[in-house]
Amino acid sequence: MMNASHFMTIPLLALYMSAHLQFGAVALASVMSANLLCAQVLPVAAGAIADRMGSHRLITVGLWLRGVGFLGFCTFDDVAAWVGAAMLAGTGVACYEGGLYALFGRQPKASLARVFAANNQMLNIGAAVGPIIGGLAGLIDPRIAFGLSALVFTVLGIVSARSDAGAPVAFERQSALKSLNTAVRHPGLWRLILVSLPWFFLFPQLYVAFPMYGGKLAGPYAVSAIYVVNGLVGLIFLSLSKRWWVSAAPALLVVGAYLAAAVAFASVSMVQGIAGFLVFIVVYTVIETILLPTFETMTASLAPQGCQGAFFGVLSAAGALGGGAGYYVGSWLILNRSAVETWWALGGVGLTGFLLSITLLGGKRLVRLPSVR
Numbered sequence: 001m002m003n004a005s006h007f008m009t010i011p012l013l014a015l016y017m018s019a020h021l022q023f024g025a026v027a028l029a030s031v032m033s034a035n036l037l038c039a040q041v042l043p044v045a046a047g048a049i050a051d052r053m054g055s056h057r058l059i060t061v062g063l064w065l066r067g068v069g070f071l072g073f074c075t076f077d078d079v080a081a082w083v084g085a086a087m088l089a090g091t092g093v094a095c096y097e098g099g100l101y102a103l104f105g106r107q108p109k110a111s112l113a114r115v116f117a118a119n120n121q122m123l124n125i126g127a128a129v130g131p132i133i134g135g136l137a138g139l140i141d142p143r144i145a146f147g148l149s150a151l152v153f154t155v156l157g158i159v160s161a162r163s164d165a166g167a168p169v170a171f172e173r174q175s176a177l178k179s180l181n182t183a184v185r186h187p188g189l190w191r192l193i194l195v196s197l198p199w200f201f202l203f204p205q206l207y208v209a210f211p212m213y214g215g216k217l218a219g220p221y222a223v224s225a226i227y228v229v230n231g232l233v234g235l236i237f238l239s240l241s242k243r244w245w246v247s248a249a250p251a252l253l254v255v256g257a258y259l260a261a262a263v264a265f266a267s268v269s270m271v272q273g274i275a276g277f278l279v280f281i282v283v284y285t286v287i288e289t290i291l292l293p294t295f296e297t298m299t300a301s302l303a304p305q306g307c308q309g310a311f312f313g314v315l316s317a318a319g320a321l322g323g324g325a326g327y328y329v330g331s332w333l334i335l336n337r338s339a340v341e342t343w344w345a346l347g348g349v350g351l352t353g354f355l356l357s358i359t360l361l362g363g364k365r366l367v368r369l370p371s372v373r
Contacts, residue, residue, distance in 0.1 A: 002063075002096070003126020005152040007227055008134035009070060009145050014208050014331070015215055015223055016142045017082070025335045027079045029328040032208065034083045035069075036327060038090030039097075040320030043313040046098025048180050055099030055309075060160040062096025065089070067153030074146035092153070097316070098309060105300040105308025112300045113246040116293040121238055124289070128231025135224030179310035188302050189311060191360045193318040195254060196295050198353030200322030201329075202261060202346060203288070206230070209330040209342070210281070218274035229278055233285040238293075250294050251361035257290045258353035266347030269340040 017023040017031060046058055069089025072081060107115050137145040183189060214222035238245070245253070264283045271277050295315070303311035333342040 001126075001152060001156060003123050004130040004133070005126075005149045005156075007127045007130030007231070008137070009073070009130075009149040010207055012134055012142045012145055012223070013073070015211050018212065019215075020142070021077055021082075023079060023082075025331050029208075029331045030079070031082045031086045032204070032327045032331075033324045035086035035090040035093075036204065036323045037320050038087050039093035040090075040316040040323060042091055042094035043098040043101075043316040044180065044310070046094045046309070046313060048177075048310045048313060049098070055103040056160075058095045058099030060157055062092045062094065062099065063153050063157035063160055064092070065095060066092030067150045067157060068092075070146050070150040070153065074143040074150065094316075098313060101296070101300075101312040102309030104296075105303055105312065109301060113293075113297050114242075116296040116300070117238060117242050117246060119296070120289060120293040121235055123292075124231045124234035124238065126231065128228055128235060131224045131227035131231070179307040180314070182304060182307045183310040183314045186302065186311070189299070189314065192295070192298055192302065193315060195353070195357050195360050196315070196319065197322040198258070198349050198356065199261075199291050199295070200319035201326040201349050202265070202353075203292075204323050204326040205330045205346065206284075206288075208327055209334050209346070212331070212334045213268075213339075213342075214274065214277060217277055222274050222277075225274070225278065226281055229281045230285045230288075233282050234289045237286050238289050245290065245293070250298050251357070253290050253294050254361060255354065255357045257287045257294075258350055258357055261287050261350030262347050262354055263350075264347075265350050266344050268343040268346075 014028060014032065017028045023031070046062075049058060066089050069085045069087075069092060072085025072088065076082060076085065104115050104119065105112075133148070134142075134145040137148060210226055211223040214226050218225075260283065264280060264287065268277065268280050271280060296312075299311050299315050300308060330346070333345060337345075
C-alpha cells in the first residue's frame with residue numbers, strides 16, 4: 001500500500017508541475033531535489049536513531065509526515081509551498097525507510113537476499129497498481145491523486161501506531177554516534193557508495209526524464225504506461241529469476257547491469273515512437289530490478305550487528321548527491337538538448353558505473369553472501 005500510494009502520485013509530479021503549474025526547469029528540479037535530499041540525507045540520523053531506539057515510532061511518524069506533504073501538493077500552487085511540501089514528504093520517507101531498512105537489516109544474514117528480493121517485489125506491485133489509479137484520477141484532476149495519497153498515508157500511520165510491527169525482532173542497541181562512526185569508517189561501505197553513485201544518478205530519470213520524454217512522444221497517457229510496464233516487468237522478472245539472483249555473485253550482477261545500462265540508455269537516441277521507448281523501459285526495469293536489491297543486500301551484509309540503520313543511512317545520504325544531480329541534469333537535458341545528446345549523456349553515466357564496478361569490485365565479491373537456495 002505504501003508503494004502503490006507512492007507510485008500513484010510521484011509519476012504525476014514532474015508532468016503536473018511543467019504542464020499545469022508552468023514551473024521552469026530550475027523550479028521543477030528544486031521541488032524534486034528538496035524531496036530527494038530530505039528523503040536521502042536525513043536517513044543518516046533516522047537510521048542511527050533506529051539503531052538506538054528501534055523502528056516502530058520512526059515508521060509511524062514517517063507515514064504521517066508523508067501524508068502532510070502530499071496534502072500540500074493538492075492544496076498549493078506556488079514554488080515555495082511546493083518545495084516545503086516536498087521537504088515534508090521527503091522527511092517522511094527518511095523516517096519511514098530509516099526504520100524499515102534497519103528492521104530488514106536485523107534479519108539473519110542467511111535470509112537477507114530473500115528479504116530484499118521480497119521488498120523489491122512489493123515495490124514492483126506498487127509500481128504496477130499505483131499508476132493505474134493515478135492515471136484514472138489524473139483524467140479528472142491530478143490533485144485528486146495527491147489527496148488520495150495523503151489519505152492513504154494518514155490511514156497507514158494510524159494502523160502503524162496501533163500495531164507492534166518489528167517489536168518481536170531482537171537487536172543490539174547502539175548509541176547513534178557509535179553506529180554512525182562505525183559506518184563512516186568502513187572502507188567496504190565507501191567502495192560500495194562509489195560504485196552505486198552512477199546508479200543513483202540514473203534512477204531519478206524514472207521520475208523526470210522518462211515521463212517527460214514519454215509525454216513528448218505520446219502525450220500524458222504514456223506516463224502511466226511507463227510505470228505500469230516498469231512495475232509489471234520488475235515483478236515478473238524477479239519472480240522468475242529470484243533463485244538465480246539470490247545465488248549469483250553480487251559484483252558480477254553489478255558489472256553486468258551497468259554495462260547493459262550504458263548500452264540501453266545510449267540506444268534510446270535511435271528509438272522511434274512510444275512502442276520503442278516502452279521496450280527500453282522493459283530493459284531498464286530488468287537493470288533496476290537487479291541493482292536495487294543487490295546494493296541493499298550488500299549494504300546489510302557489510303553492517304555489523306546493531307549498525308544496520310546507520311549503514312543504510314550513510315548509503316542513502318551519499319546517494320542523494322547522485323540523485324540530486326540526476327534530477328537537475330536530467331530535467332535540463334530533456335528540456336534543452338536534443339534526444340541524441342540527452343540519451344548518450346545518460347549512457348555515459350552507465351559506462352562510468354561499469355568502469356567503477358570493474359575497478360573497485362575487482363572481479364570478486366565485495367561482500368561474501370551466504371548461499372541461499
